[in-house]
Amino acid sequence: MISEIAAWLLDPAHWTGGEGVLRQSWLHLLYCVFAVCAAAVIAIPLGLYIGHTGRGSVLVVAFGNAVRALPTLGLVTGLAMLYQGSAALAALVVLAFPAVLSGTYAGVNAVPADAVDAARGMGMSSAQRLWQVELPNALPLLMGGVRNAMLQVMATTAIAAYVGLGGLGKLLIEGQAIRHYDQMASAAILIALLAVLVDLVLAGLTRLLVPRGVMLVVAETGAGPRGRREQR
Amino acid sequence: MIEFRSVRKQYDDGTVAVQELSLTVPAGTVTVLVGPSGCGKTTLLRMVNRMIEPSSGAVLLDGGDVRDSEPARLRRGIGYVIQQAGLFPHRTVRDNVATVPRLFGHGRREARRRAEGLLERVGLPSEIGKRYPAQLSGGQQQRVGVARALAADPPVLLMDEPFSAVDPVVREGLQDELLRLQGELGKTVLFVTHDIDEAVKLGENVAVLRQGGYLAQYAPPEQLLAEPADDFVTSFVGRDRGYRRLSFVDSSGLRAGSVDTVRIGDTSADVPSQAGWVLVLDTHDRPRGWLPPEATIHGQLTEDQLIAGGSLHTGGAPLRGALDAALSSPSGLGVVVDEDGVYLGVVTARQVLEILESGRHPAVSEGAFR
Known part of the structure; x- marks a missing residue:
């Protein structure tokens, strides 16, 4: 089996062309990045607002759990049937949303209360507090939320191929239909590889974005995105 | 305001x-x-x-x-x-x-x-x-x-x-x-x-x-x-x-007494007859510790032969420091120093108490006996 997978992957004919690995990987990546970005555009400001004002925090939990409980495949096919194949993209956005939202909210919530109190006491306006204190310190958990969302969307995009969305899932499903198990297995491996690669890129981005002083706190207390995720 | x-x-x-x-x-x-x-x-x-x-x-x-x-x-x-x-x-x-x-x-x-x-x-x-x-x-x-x-x-x-x-x-x-x-x-x-x-x-x-x-x-x-x-x-x-x-009581009425002193590095010949406690100073006259009565010195006097001293009272500071210096000193003699930490003299707890007694308003102590 391993040699068959290797043979499939090493065949240059499988990589090029409209149905090739390269193009499908590109599509896969494109859908995922689009979905997470679209979700982030709404979820990050909303999470910042909820974390900053403390209003509507119940919403974050309720919404997060509701979306988590949705059957992924049902959501994807449902939307695709109602509209068109590309509506599955909307499903991906919906899926990415709660992870980014709760990460952002948790990030703002985890900013040391005394730092926020000091910011208020020294005369920062509400907006200055948000931009100068809360956002920079929320970044580790916020980026953790984005990474969570990305992994989830990566996996779900594979399923979205059922409703005609391209991506590496397409190779997997086709392989199943024509009982080419080497192709199925190869596609599965490629999806996993792509997910790991993208996560690595996001990890690098996190390092770039999170201020050094905050990184030091994370390293000291283990209260970074990973530490928190394990606690849940 | x-x-x-x-x-x-x-x-x-x-x-x-x-x-x-x-x-x-x-x-x-x-x-x-x-x-x-x-x-x-x-x-x-x-x-x-x-x-x-x-x-x-x-x-x-x-x-x-x-x-x-x-x-x-x-x-x-x-x-x-x-x-x-x-x-x-x-x-x-x-x-x-x-x-x-x-x-x-x-x-x-x-x-x-x-x-x-x-x-x-x-x-x-x-x-x-x-x-x-x-x-x-x-x-x-x-x-x-x-x-x-x-x-x-x-x-x-x-x-x-x-x-x-x-x-x-x-x-x-x-x-x-x-x-x-x-x-x-x-x-x-x-x-x-x-x-x-x-x-x-x-x-x-x-x-x-x-x-x-x-x-x-x-x-x-x-x-x-x-x-x-x-x-x-x-x-x-x-x-x-x-x-x-006592932190608010002035110690200017306190008269520091004296005690035998030696320096770090002195030999046994320099040490006075060992009747009582001897205060040890460094070359800048800052107190380093005490030698107990009857202590014998071998060769030069070094730090590890000393008994650690108590707290130091800076001359002119409130009485609390003077009393604490006396109480915490192994010899019962509180060491008084100047602002630079240079030895000035010693005081006893009794001296501190006497100042307190003499400073008490007469009417108050008389009232207490009536």
Whole structure:
């Protein structure tokens, strides 16, 4: 089996062309990045607002759990049937949303209360507090939320191929239909590889974005995105 | 000057944090609010910079009602130091201190230059400015917190239990530092603590608050210790108040006696006949320790042959130090030194007590016998 997978992957004919690995990987990546970005555009400001004002925090939990409980495949096919194949993209956005939202909210919530109190006491306006204190310190958990969302969307995009969305899932499903198990297995491996690669890129981005002083706190207390995720 | 005029704070759930309370904090002095938890001391402090609004009454800052100023603007003009320092983790120490000047619209360079001067002022080496708060000790963080509060040179400083979270030795250093700074700057400081020792040490006036937000007594510390207003204040200032009051008794009447001394490095031939305790000094005449009676010296006298000395009393400092020096000394002789730590003489506990006896007002002691 391993040699068959290797043979499939090493065949240059499988990589090029409209149905090739390269193009499908590109599509896969494109859908995922689009979905997470679209979700982030709404979820990050909303999470910042909820974390900053403390209003509507119940919403974050309720919404997060509701979306988590949705059957992924049902959501994807449902939307695709109602509209068109590309509506599955909307499903991906919906899926990415709660992870980014709760990460952002948790990030703002985890900013040391005394730092926020000091910011208020020294005369920062509400907006200055948000931009100068809360956002920079929320970044580790916020980026953790984005990474969570990305992994989830990566996996779900594979399923979205059922409703005609391209991506590496397409190779997997086709392989199943024509009982080419080497192709199925190869596609599965490629999806996993792509997910790991993208996560690595996001990890690098996190390092770039999170201020050094905050990184030091994370390293000291283990209260970074990973530490928190394990606690849940 | 800060003036509380019949301020009262009642929360929505009905709890009253501060009862109709009036208090005047004189300009240029340190005034301490002290009391057990739930006495409303922090609430009172936070009313000054409008972090909490009183339910009724008014807080006046230099004669003007604080409610007439927009909160953010008001707060920029008031230094604010809190218990955990509240430094911003993402900013370097220097940029933390530069925050308020930046809020005032100063350029980055100007604000940083100012910050560096302030770090020096609170006793921190300038290279610490490039570090992040997570890389500092608790005591250093508090110093940075004080520097940050002073950065815009505000006339008023609010300090909410700023030294409670650090260990006792560091705390003492920070308290001394604050007194030194205050001597240079002469700010109007409102300081909150639950520690009566800290209150008595730092405050020129001390307001003792009772649970439920009542003002139990407002007086200079020596009066608080000598004449507590009621049972609550008596129990709050504690059992040692007689001893603590010595902090406010002048020791200029104390005449230091002498004792045999030797120097580190002396040989047995230099040591006088060993009848009693001998004080050992270093080459700069600073006390290093004691030699017990009948001690034999082999070769040169070295540090490890000594018995550690007690605390030192600086001549002219309050009597408390003199009594403590005598009590903590292995020989029973308290060592008196000058400001540079140079040996001046010794005193006994008996001498301290005699000064206290002779200083007592005759009418009081006669009254006691009647």
